[in-house]
Amino acid sequence: MKLKQELEKYKNIIDKELDKILPNYNTPQKKIFEAMRYSIFAGGKRLRPILVLKTCELVGGKYSDAINFALSIEMIHTYSLIHDDLPAMDNDDYRRGKLTNHKVFGEGIAVLAGDGLLNLAFETMINDIINDIDKSERKIKALKVIAESAGVFGMIGGQVVDIISEGRNIDENTLLYIHEKKTSALIEASILSGAIIGGASSDELERLSTYARAIGIGYQIRDDILDRIGDSEKLGKRVGSDEENNKVTYLSFYEIEDAIRETERLCKSAIMALDSFDKEKVKFFEELANYLVYREN
Amino acid sequence: MKLKQELEKYKNIIDKELDKILPNYNTPQKKIFEAMRYSIFAGGKRLRPILVLKTCELVGGKYSDAINFALSIEMIHTYSLIHDDLPAMDNDDYRRGKLTNHKVFGEGIAVLAGDGLLNLAFETMINDIINDIDKSERKIKALKVIAESAGVFGMIGGQVVDIISEGRNIDENTLLYIHEKKTSALIEASILSGAIIGGASSDELERLSTYARAIGIGYQIRDDILDRIGDSEKLGKRVGSDEENNKVTYLSFYEIEDAIRETERLCKSAIMALDSFDKEKVKFFEELANYLVYREN
Incomplete structure (x- = not known):
């Protein structure tokens, strides 16, 4: 890859x-x-x-x-x-x-x-x-x-x-x-x-800020999702520890399907925010957003 | 004062x-x-x-x-x-x-x-x-x-x-x-x-650096002296704790008379270093050096 x-x-x-x-x-x-x-x-x-x-x-x-x-x-x-x-x-x-x-x-x-x-x-x-x-x-x-x-x-x-x-x-x-x-x-x-x-430029900074926030939150939600439905072998750690420890996570407030939909939405909006940048250079940021939000570990 | x-x-x-x-x-x-x-x-x-x-x-x-x-x-x-x-x-x-x-x-x-x-x-x-x-x-x-x-x-x-x-x-x-x-x-x-x-100027900085080092070390030695011969009421704490705790201090290497002489020497060299500055303004620094090195608490 x-x-x-x-x-x-x-x-x-x-x-x-x-x-x-x-x-x-x-x-x-x-x-x-x-x-x-x-x-x-x-x-x-x-x-x-x-x-x-x-x-x-x-x-x-x-x-x-x-x-x-x-x-x-x-x-x-x-x-x-x-x-x-x-x-x-x-x-x-x-x-x-x-x-x-x-x-x-x-x-x-x-x-x-x-x-x-x-x-x-x-x-x-x-x-x-x-x-x-x-x-x-x-x-x-x-x-x-x-x-x-x-x-x-x-x-x-x-x-x-x-x-x-x-x-x-x-x-x-x-x-x-x-x-x-x-x-x-x-x-x-x-x-x-x-x-x-x-x-x-200040316009570029604003777009990058939108990208950053979207992948930051998407990354966190993905963490919570993986703790619920991830593969413990791929993760290299046990799953289900959030629930055992009564830890409040994104899934305390949303169904898992909604959480997955939200990460997809965040990923798209992150990528959208960068649509005015150089097409070749921006590929890295698109792939990174996808990786962070769909990762298995 | x-x-x-x-x-x-x-x-x-x-x-x-x-x-x-x-x-x-x-x-x-x-x-x-x-x-x-x-x-x-x-x-x-x-x-x-x-x-x-x-x-x-x-x-x-x-x-x-x-x-x-x-x-x-x-x-x-x-x-x-x-x-x-x-x-x-x-x-x-x-x-x-x-x-x-x-x-x-x-x-x-x-x-x-x-x-x-x-x-x-x-x-x-x-x-x-x-x-x-x-x-x-x-x-x-x-x-x-x-x-x-x-x-x-x-x-x-x-x-x-x-x-x-x-x-x-x-x-x-x-x-x-x-x-x-x-x-x-x-x-x-x-x-x-x-x-x-x-x-x-760089000459002024060099002089101030000499002053700073002299009062810094003088201050520390005075601390060690006060813990040996200070007045616990004036100090607001017990004296002799360094010796009780086997703490290595300046007085582990020097007699008390030599330590006092050393603080006097440091005070004088601190004040000497500033002799080219404005006479009125420098008074504060002279008094401060004396205070730090001869203080009772």
Whole structure:
């Protein structure tokens, strides 16, 4: 499949650059470098940084202009996973089949590794702005979009509502709030920041924003569907855990057929939003929308 | 005393602005706003943000140009205290006589409140840069200095070495590393960022850097001295706890008389470094150096 090859190609670029940019010195604080690298290289699909590079190219930019922002978003995503997995939050021992950060390095180092990745993400973007004066105006705008999406009105806000809602009977609006803030916000910021660096017009940004929201919500609903009717072998995990844990999901409010119809609708509207872009370049985004919304794992 | 009035005056400005800038909405994530505000208004002396404003003025700038950077540094300092106090780190139930953040809001929210403050600090500085195009070049440089001082090669690095050294017999170099990174780095960044925003020359920055390092180390040594020979009533806490806890301090390597002589030497060299600045404006920094190094609490 063409999409898979394309994802693989960009993932390789990102992995190589992450290896270069993550500190790995034999200095007194080397323990934190180990912990940061452990979670960064724990098998992530690199969806967010790939979106940064691809949207930069979509609007006519060079992916290399956006690479440092792509790496930074992956660091922000990884820091959020390390902190989410902590005993005081989701208390997960494993992620993608590997021990979580605090299980390997202890809770103290895990908190600091998360802090370190968030801080390093900002350092990386700030240095990139200083070293690329020509595009500094665009890049500061991209930095603002990313910072806001990661903060208390974005991802952190979503995580707060998620943990205070645990075990409570939340309504549909609260569920949508958690989904939108905890996951979609950073995906949208990935798409928009790459496009801003690539020189997108405000019309293009609006279209990409529509695309981002549609695939973000579609992705979440698909997650809920797979937990109900997915194939546990393909998924690599048990199905039915949401129901067992009384977790409020999209399927708490809608029948499964309606949920599937909604993902189809979201996928179509995502693709429609991009109909004015270059036909060849936009194919990746169409295939990606289809993949996210119809995936089996 | 003139110094006390001056500190009080700037503290009031900072407290008022912090109240304005910290979110306080009745939105789903309001719990985190409460937690962030709780620790921000838990009785800090505002030393770091005051230094930002005063060095900006020292080199001829207006303090209002640096106010958002001052607030951001206080947010970074506060986030580091919240995370340091966590059970997985220093495990402190009280700070300045008040319950620590995780004792009031739980560990999960405390981790997120710290994350939220760090992220909001960057958002605040980025917005300030976007809204002040004229000084954007200076402000991006100040942002870089602050980001580096807070990160894995600065404050976080120091905290890592501190927690992995606990209960171990560290050497003098390791102790100095912890002091320099964990505390002095952000104090130095406060002094330098204000001066950069105010338009300091590179000679002025070098002098201020010398001042910052001297008072940073002097402050730490004074802490160790007070724990040995201070007046517990004036200090508001027991003395002798370092020795009871077998904590390695400056006094593990030096006699108390030598330590006192060293703080006197550091104070003098801090003041000497600033001898080329405006005589009237520099008085504050002289009095401050004396206060930090000879303080009784």
